[in-house]
Amino acid sequence: TSFSYHLVHAALQQMKPLRPFPFPLNIGTDICQISRIYGILKSPRATRFVNRILSPEEQERKDPRLRCLEDRLIVKPFQTNELYPFEKTKDGASISEEMARQDPDVWTAAAFVAGRFAAKEAAIKAHSHRRLTFHDVVIERRGRKEERLGSGPPVARIKGESEADADVSAMISISHDGDYATAVCMAYDPSVEVEEGDEDDIVRRWNTGEIC
Numbered sequence: 708t709s710f711s712y713h714l715v716h717a718a719l720q721q722m723k724p725l726r727p728f729p730f731p732l733n734i735g736t737d738i739c740q741i742s743r744i745y746g747i748l749k750s751p752r753a754t755r756f757v758n759r760i761l762s763p764e765e766q767e768r769k770d771p772r773l774r775c776l777e778d779r780l781i782v783k784p785f786q787t788n789e790l791y792p793f794e795k796t797k798d799g800a801s802i803s804e805e806m807a808r809q810d811p812d813v814w815t816a817a818a819f820v821a822g823r824f825a826a827k828e829a830a831i832k833a834h835s836h837r838r839l840t841f842h843d844v845v846i847e848r849r850g851r852k853e854e855r856l857g858s859g860p861p862v863a864r865i866k867g868e869s870e871a872d873a874d875v876s877a878m879i880s881i882s883h884d885g886d887y888a889t890a891v892c893m894a895y896d897p898s899v900e901v902e903e904g905d906e907d908d909i910v911r912r913w914n915t916g917e918i919c
Contacts, residue, residue, distance in 0.1 A: 735832030
């Protein structure tokens with residue numbers, strides 16, 4: 708009605724100006740179903756799929772969780788009888804639980820690949836100013852001071868746009884729960900405009916440890 712319109716319009720007029728977010732950051736998030744990846748890894752598409760998701764640098768690390776895929780033997784796919792992963796089998800277990808029980812090695816590989824898939828998708832979303840591919844995003848482990856890479860929290864290496872450009876890092880968090888892997892990425896976006904003075908304040912707070 709006309710009264711409602713004027714009421715809403717008056718409320719909007721009274722709203723305070725919205726101050727832009729002061730940090731040149733982007734956030735990306737993604738979720739991936741592990742049982743879906745499990746089905747792919749048990750199919751003839753396994754090698755092609757892994758090669759598409761994992762970069763050559765990641766494959767060279769020979770992660771032990773992918774060892775079961777090295778011989779590229781394709782075993783008989785799990786028969787779900789058209790059930791979905793959240794449905795139950797006769798003994799009360801979920802389909803995803805049955806998959807993990809039937810072939811734990813492939814399930815472990817699927818959980819790993821699903822986490823990497825979600826992390827890379829999150830990184831791609833957080834870098835909307837770039838046209839990234841899966842191979843442009845390399846998931847590494849943060850090393851301690853005495854080593855280049857280690858077993859610490861994951862970090863995303865974003866390859867430079869050209870050979871002359873340095874690679875940059877982005878913060879990554881990967882989680883697994885049941886049949887799903889999720890990831891969140893926080894990244895610097897140089898295309899985001901910040902108010903004058905904010906950038907110097909960010910550097911100061913970073914150097915003093917107020918933000919990390």
